[in-house]
Amino acid sequence: MNQQEYSILRSEVFTWVQALAHAGWLSREDIEPFTAQDDTRPGTLFDGSLHRPLVIGFFGGTGVGKSSLLNRLAGAAIARVSVERPTSREVSLYAHESVRLDRFPPGLPLDRVRLARHHNDALRRLVWVDMPDIDSAEPANRELALRWLPHIDLLIYVVSPERYRDDCGWAMLMEQRGTHAWAFVMNQWDHGDPLQIQDFLALLKNGGFAEPFLFRTQCASDDGAPAAVDDFAALERLIEELADKHLVDQIDAQALACRTRQLQNRLAAVEARLEQRPAWEALRTRWVAQWEEAATEVQRGLAWVTERAAAEFLAGRLKSLAPPEPAAGGDGPAVNAVWDPWAQQRWEDALATLAVDADDRKLPRQPLQQALAPLATGASATVGKRVEEHLRRALSRPGNRLQRVLYRLCRILSLFLPLAAAGWVTFNVVTFYYRSSTEHLGYLGVDFAIHSALLIVLAWLLPYLSYRALKPSTERAALRGIRAGLEAGLDEIGIGVSQSLEDLGRRSEQLAETAAEWLKSCELPGDSKAFEDSRIARLLAGR
Template sequence: MIEQFKQQYQDLKQWVEAALQDGWLSSSDLNRFQQIEQQQAETLFAQQGQRPLIVAFFGGTGVGKSSLLNRLAREDIARTGVQRPTSQEVTLYLHEDYQLGKLPDELPVEHTRIAYHQDESRRLIAWLDMPDFDSVEQSHREQVEAWLPYIDWLVYVVSPERYHDDVGWRLLQQRNAKHHWLFVMNHWDRGSDPQLEDFRQRLQKEAFDTPKILRTSCRKNGGDDDFPQLEQTINHAIEAHGLTLLQQLGIQARLNELHAVEQALRQRLEGFGRPEVADAWQKTTAEWFNEIEDALLLNRTALKQTLLAQEQLSQSIFKRQTTLPASLPTTKQVIEQIWSERFNDLISDLTTELENLLGQHDIPVTPYAGPLSDIPEKLQSTFEAQMESSVIKALAKPGTAVQRFFFKITGWLSWFLPLSAAGWAISHIISRFHAGTQGEAHFLGIDFAVHSGLLILLAWFIPWLAQRKMRPSIAGTLSKGLAEGIHAAVEAWKSEFESLWLEQEGSRLSHLEALKNRPSPQ
């Protein structure tokens, strides 16, 4: 079970660190994970895989923990009374078969007193007397907290005067499921049955359904007590359940805690994918971009008026081309007149509002912060590319298809009709001239010449005038291209923000999938 816990812990640690690196978890989540105890009691002993059941006397100042250990050992192995009114060290009493190895750094050797014995009947239990948990000395309390993860069985020692100690009850609440428990009311010669019953009821409120409470007194002539049952209770548990099973309670508690942390992190990550947040993201970007599009179209309208005025002054004959006439601004100049630094500021404001939106819904901003910071520059590049493409396409095919058709037809008629009229006039002149030389008709006069000239002139002027009317406007064509470019750019922006959301959503789901595929701690 120890190896199982180590593997589960390392697997979950790697997952937490990966999620933390991508910004889905915070340092507080990592701290919560790191608070799971990893200490293994096996590491205290030189023989790996072999150790006794570690049973510790735990309690406040003056309750007689050390006296209980001395009475149990039948010798003074723990300093008591005047020598140590407040416990300042740890005393460990164990069989000589279990030699201690190098203690972890949080368990300093200089504060550890070791007493070995050769009693085979006590071989499976190591008794530990810990410092007073309620000491004013911070180091004493730190020693207690450092030793607790290594302990299998806690004997909580109280006295009739001090069984209501708040510090002790807080530790009971925190470590209820991590140890086996036995309760001792020491100095029983000064106690009473109502106090014992009150103590029992308090324990039951802390989820100890049937707490085992022993009455002891370490004074001479203290009367009969339950001290003989102290060691006997634990020995019977070893016989009934086995040493290994009793040692595994702490590991199972850690596995349970690991599972609880995993479930909490899973639920936290799942909670980031609420549909209403995605809808709010899409709605916010759509509203902002619609406003930005309207502002861009206003700039386009102003530019169109300027171009129309310039076009009316221009007398150049229209030629279909993919670039603007020299008298009009270039595509780059047009884009510069449409786009301004103000729009970069608006997009930056949008990214700030989206970050606030995420914060309001308790969703981590970190996964989105990097991509959002690159957005203004990326959107401007997208805008310029869309505008240039749309303007070139619009100028390649100015006006509507009907305009272009009739413009082509009237252009063809503007030379075909005058030539046809001139051909008719010439053929008629030749025909009448031949008839006049034969005396068959009169020669044509000035009236015919005038009328023929007017006919030829009208045959040219009417198509030419129609062509002028049909000619697509450069300003109108450019304005149409700008409108299409603006709309295309805004749609591309919306897609960019939607892709950003989907990309981060994919990252979140991949972490959830990785967590789902790892073995469960239970």
């Protein structure tokens, strides 16, 4: 992966994580590392078609002698040394007159940059950068130093025997150790002790520098005499060797590999944050159990409401049990005859409990709220529609199946049996009349008439009374329909939440898979820890 490919990849990843943060899947803390990561490199300061120089910056606290060391390396007093140095508030660049420095990235405070030129051809391949003290009392000065770090190839971390354990400088070193080449200088060595060198080396090794370059220098002795021990020549030789284009390219490549690994680590953290399908499934299981109990409670609490609604519906005072559609600019759907404010509050309490449970499982709140918002406000309409559907279905087919069969049978018998009895009586009357006319028998008596009438009445009365007794109760049918509709509505809104949680779990899994694909795009070919030159390995912190 080259620098251009990395820049494109980083831009696309940053756009993606920003979209996830806007949708609520990631928090501000999750995307903050992507905001902090910059693909700026020293090469951006120069024309890419030329062999660019090595950019060397001096990094350290107040009073460690950075300016004195810079003057000695440059062979000229390019950095003023005083109690209040200009570089306490600005960045000073020292470059050969042939080096073009006209490609400063936007956002750098150029009013706080001092550029000096020289004519020394021996230093043509070097650009010196003297930065503000990292322990400056002014936060703006520390911020300025940090904004220039990405433009530097080699950072010379200057300490003194009294201040090599400076907490502020060490913290910045640990944050920036992988993206730059580092050399370490313990200045003012005439005031130092060999034990301090061993202690500082141990600190560097613990910080990831297995075999760091550490030089002892004395750039400003009080009497002008040379120091007994001075590694200044070795430091000059290292800088001259690193200015070779081959080593500059290696430093660039390793810095790019480090930034790519940082991007990988941040994407891996995002992938872990998004891999929450099991948590969503556990939340959905928990919801099903909670809503089963809550729905039973709602049904019991609405028992008297359903009875009243059934009576009012049958009395004609309610044309519909479903809530009306909200008018334009209105306050939303009215609470219908069954789903009253108590039921709505109980429903909202259940959703609030679900949201708290999601927070405990560290699930993103915004996607959950967006998914549940329509369900929270639409419960009244859903329950009302289901109640009305079941009510009208119950009224169209009241009673149970056996009752309806017997009811129809008794109705048929109440018509057929009286006709059959009347036919039988008629048959006997005609038969007896015929026999009496032919055989001169007496006519039918009063007893026959009474018995015949009783037979006909009983043939009609018994099935008719059974028919009336078996007739389904409209009020009971309405009540049964309303209760069945309420149960169906509660099931539907509960299943709606369960389905939303399942959808969120699938979405979380898809986003985690996308993060894994981005991770594959960041894979470095071959062994990214292998160095062509052993000096590069010593300049970079181990990972």
